[in-house]
Amino acid sequence: MIAKRLALGFLTIIVISLLIFLGVEALPGDLAEAVLGQNATAETVAAFRAELRLDLPAHTRYFTWLGHFLQGDLGNSLANGRPIADQIIWRFANTLFLAAVATVVAVPLAIFLGILAALYRNSLFDRFISISTLSTISFPDFFIAYILVALFSVEFVFFPSMATINDHMSFWEKIYTIALPCITLTLVVMAHMMRQTRAAIINVLSSPFIEMATLKGMKRMRIIVLHAFPNALSPVINIIALNLAYMVTGVVIIEVVFVYPGLGQLFVDSVSKRDLPLVQASGLIFAITYVFLNLMADVLSILCNPRLRNPK
Amino acid sequence: MALLKLLKKSPISARIGMVIVLLNILAAIFVPVIAPYGETEIVSDVWMEMSEDHLLGTDHIGRDLYTRMLYGARNTISIAFLITILSFTVGSICGFFAATLGGWVDLALSRVVDIMMAFPTLIFALMVLSIVGTSPFALVIVIALLDSTRVYRLSRAVAMDIEVMEYVEAARLRGEKIWWLMRHEILPNSLPPLVAEFGLRFCFVFLFIASLSFLGLGIQPPAADWGGMVRENAGAITFGIFIPLWPAAAIATLTVGVNLIVDWFLHLSSGLED
Numbered sequence: 001m002i003a004k005r006l007a008l009g010f011l012t013i014i015v016i017s018l019l020i021f022l023g024v025e026a027l028p029g030d031l032a033e034a035v036l037g038q039n040a041t042a043e044t045v046a047a048f049r050a051e052l053r054l055d056l057p058a059h060t061r062y063f064t065w066l067g068h069f070l071q072g073d074l075g076n077s078l079a080n081g082r083p084i085a086d087q088i089i090w091r092f093a094n095t096l097f098l099a100a101v102a103t104v105v106a107v108p109l110a111i112f113l114g115i116l117a118a119l120y121r122n123s124l125f126d127r128f129i130s131i132s133t134l135s136t137i138s139f140p141d142f143f144i145a146y147i148l149v150a151l152f153s154v155e156f157v158f159f160p161s162m163a164t165i166n167d168h169m170s171f172w173e174k175i176y177t178i179a180l181p182c183i184t185l186t187l188v189v190m191a192h193m194m195r196q197t198r199a200a201i202i203n204v205l206s207s208p209f210i211e212m213a214t215l216k217g218m219k220r221m222r223i224i225v226l227h228a229f230p231n232a233l234s235p236v237i238n239i240i241a242l243n244l245a246y247m248v249t250g251v252v253i254i255e256v257v258f259v260y261p262g263l264g265q266l267f268v269d270s271v272s273k274r275d276l277p278l279v280q281a282s283g284l285i286f287a288i289t290y291v292f293l294n295l296m297a298d299v300l301s302i303l304c305n306p307r308l309r310n311p312k
Numbered sequence: 313m314a315l316l317k318l319l320k321k322s323p324i325s326a327r328i329g330m331v332i333v334l335l336n337i338l339a340a341i342f343v344p345v346i347a348p349y350g351e352t353e354i355v356s357d358v359w360m361e362m363s364e365d366h367l368l369g370t371d372h373i374g375r376d377l378y379t380r381m382l383y384g385a386r387n388t389i390s391i392a393f394l395i396t397i398l399s400f401t402v403g404s405i406c407g408f409f410a411a412t413l414g415g416w417v418d419l420a421l422s423r424v425v426d427i428m429m430a431f432p433t434l435i436f437a438l439m440v441l442s443i444v445g446t447s448p449f450a451l452v453i454v455i456a457l458l459d460s461t462r463v464y465r466l467s468r469a470v471a472m473d474i475e476v477m478e479y480v481e482a483a484r485l486r487g488e489k490i491w492w493l494m495r496h497e498i499l500p501n502s503l504p505p506l507v508a509e510f511g512l513r514f515c516f517v518f519l520f521i522a523s524l525s526f527l528g529l530g531i532q533p534p535a536a537d538w539g540g541m542v543r544e545n546a547g548a549i550t551f552g553i554f555i556p557l558w559p560a561a562a563i564a565t566l567t568v569g570v571n572l573i574v575d576w577f578l579h580l581s582s583g584l585e586d
Binding site: 290 | 442529556557563
């Protein structure tokens, strides 16, 4: 089961890489003409084409590109001619750092509040959670981000409004600098996780073994933590992994708002400059991360569920 | 009359939603009449405070923000609406075809959709836009196609359930063609979930366009657009001028409004009492 899922994930990544490659192939003319513009002479275009190895057949170039990608050689940026790998690795590490910090804050908080909401169902607190879910689904990410900036770095000066980190900062300085993007990301993904945790636990609460535990006279909190939560773990883990996958996309906009030197910002920049090799490379990295997290969601929920773990 | 009766029974949340949506639609239609200035007309100094002349102040190059907001409603809502309609046409027709024909058509369409959905939508859209450019036409086609994958999934699932009903079987044996089956049997019966989904997809598309414009890759300036207006005025916020919050709040309000109506509609079509 797991092996099958892994193979499927691998296949997806191959197909995606092929799509990304073919997308650029589909340009009217080719990359060389697109970059040099209409004023270029035939010789310049030919020379540039040879430099980009565009004179080779498509399938050869695809495998060379993929092979180089796997070895960490992502080619050169069109905008400044520097190797893409050098720019991307540092930025991707930054993006992962931001996402990781947000995850460490969001996941425990979401599970805790979700359990509370299930415990005090239909209370004021529960209402508050469903309203905040509706709002975070309806609010664009940048709205939440700018409200936070307006509140915590303009009205009350707690945190910097720009999250420009560099390597000379200590760990805690970095955490302080990325506080606002981190809170935004947390808010964006938390509501959903909270709601799903609540739903999963309420679902389990209607099972006979919970009624049994209640009839035995167990305390409600104890029932939820010891009996309901372990059985709700599979859907909850699934939801967490899916939300982390969502974070991969959400991070793009938040990085732009806070001028955070991450991969998302580089990606948006390269799209507006139409720096296609850079777009291809960072797009593929985003796609792989996304597929990997989705895969993890599936594998973990298989591992958490004995019925799926031991298929008949 | 039946509609009026239904509206009278609607809960307060749905009424709030309807008022919000109605106001936005009215603004979008009657902009040229109610807007005090022109869409791209520079009328004053930059980032002016709210005053009688400029209800919401002015933007980063001195255009009236209130006017821009109204035109933004027209541009953003109409393009989002167009995309949602296109996405529904493509998605539901493909979905119905897949469900009624089955076999290799279903298999091929479903695999293509699987692959497209394995890719984060924003990243996919940005990559495609980097290749085809950000003309309004490209924007509409790319987002509509990406979004139609979700519509396809839903309409296929709904049509699958209807397809096995006796009346469809009867119509088939009567010798009706597939197009007739889709129009007269499947479409009317799958309407409630599709209408609710239409509201949700509209919200998604609307937010998506706003995000793209915010990144500078959606509707291009000088056309007024809420996402783009947030981006243009973003610098103001660090000076304690909260102009970018207005268009962002407008986006949020409209999405909340549509969501409130969809909630009510889902509740109605689920047939639950209260």
